[in-house]
Amino acid sequence: MDVPSSGTPELDELTAQVEAFVAERDWAQFHSPKNLSMALAGEVGELIEHFQWLTQEQSRHLSPETHEAVRQEIADVQIYLLLLARKLDIDLLQAARDKLEINIRKYPVHKARGNARKYSDL
Structure with a gap:
């Protein structure tokens, strides 16, 4: 599938890598806007869980382990957002x-x- 340029080489490259990952696994058939938005919401929920019971101050000073877990959840959110935007030509x-x-x-x-x-x- 041709990926239209976003005007930024880094974002274009990431989008192409994500779409190649999906294509290799034949997952595009499951990636309707409905399913992608639900997956995105689920990943945002997982991100929120890391902050749920923290104080404002604690949320600003995460342990290295929590910081890495948050980093990975943010990456999941970004990936689903890229896929959803691409699916809707946004x-x-x-x-x-x-x-x-x-x-x-x-x-x-x-x-x-x-x-x-x-x-x-x-």
Whole structure:
């Protein structure tokens, strides 16, 4: 399958490696957007488990073992996100740039600085 360029060689290479991994195992048949989004949610849940009962401060200072486990869960999230975006023909980098522009308008600095409230409550 041809992988359209994201405009960044590193992301293009990673996407190609992930798709080759999937193709070698004939898993693409299981990768509907529904299944990929559910797998992504599951991986995010596994990531959350590492922080579930930690204080704010503890979450900032993970043990080396927990840090590595979190690193691996973040990688799983990234892989499923790449696959889902590819399946839906979404350029991840452009989508993030577009969303950042929306958030800049929703959260103007003069209202949002130092404030964790939702844009509708600013």
